[in-house]
Amino acid sequence: xxxxxxxxxxxxxxxxxxxxxRCKPISGHDYLFWYRQTMMRGLELLIYFNxxxxxxxxxxxxxxxxxxxxxxxxxxxxxQPSEPRxxxxxxxxxxxGGIQYFxxxxxxxxx
Amino acid sequence: AQSVTQLGSHVSVSEGAxxxxxxxxxxxxxxxxxxxxxxxxxxxQLLLKYTxxxxxxxxxxxxxxxFKKSETSFHLTKPSAHMSDxxxxxxxVSASVSGxYNKLIFxxxxxxxxxx
Numbered sequence: 001x002x003x004x005x006x007x008x009x010x011x012x013x014x015x016x017x018x019x020x021x022r023c024k025p026i027s028g029h030d031y032l033f034w035y036r037q038t039m040m041r042g043l044e045l046l047i048y049f050n051x052x053x054x055x056x057x058x059x060x061x062x063x064x065x066x067x068x069x070x071x072x073x074x075x076x077x078x079x080q081p082s083e084p085r086x087x088x089x090x091x092x093x094x095x096x097g098g099i100q101y102f103x104x105x106x107x108x109x110x111x
Numbered sequence: 112a113q114s115v116t117q118l119g120s121h122v123s124v125s126e127g128a129x130x131x132x133x134x135x136x137x138x139x140x141x142x143x144x145x146x147x148x149x150x151x152x153x154x155x156q157l158l159l160k161y162t163x164x165x166x167x168x169x170x171x172x173x174x175x176x177x178f179k180k181s182e183t184s185f186h187l188t189k190p191s192a193h194m195s196d197x198x199x200x201x202x203x204v205s206a207s208v209s210g211x212y213n214k215l216i217f218x219x220x221x222x223x224x225x226x227x
């Protein structure tokens with residue numbers, strides 16, 4: 001299996017622009033998680049899905065952030081409009097057998 | 112609510128020396144505990160997990176951790192450090208009063224440096 005696949009690996013955008021991050025979970029995994037990693041706040045859970053349904057979005061920082069999972073093999077995290085403080089590494093993880101498997105992350109820079 | 116404290120944001124050891132990375136947790140219900148490793152520009156990789164079976168857990172790359180309920184600790188050890196162990200290590204707890212173990216709460220991480 002190729003593991004959890006995230007795209008793009010790097011994203012540089014200007015303040016105010018819309019940003020979409022993409023994730024393909026491991027086939028057969030029924031949970032999907034979005035995390036954000038920053039130096040100041042460490043690893044934070046933003047939202048997670050079970051069988052494509054959002055279960056807990058209490059970690060989503062603001063209404064500018066939204067996440068969808070239209071099917072079992074694809075999820076997006078969207079930021080609109082983006083701000084410099086959104087600069088971070090965003091990870092997607094999928095879960096099976098109680099273990100979360102992480103993608104390589106998307107490094108987002110908002111100028 | 113659950114929380115994790117990793118003592119020491121940076122640890123430096125000599126190659127061949129013992130590695131000890133400290134983790135203390137807080138949980139009102141029996142927890143599941145994990146150690147993950149992150150190499151530069153990569154995602155997190157599971158080293159080992161504790162899910163209420165044996166208290167001494169062996170993981171990949173020669174690492175192991177011991178769950179001590181009385182001390183609320185889950186320290187990570189390796190008898191002999193290798194240069195390739197240089198990375199950032201995260202301790203995480205998962206627990207839920209409603210019976211689910213879906214959310215991972217991560218510690219701040221410990222960066223391990225290994226010098227010749």
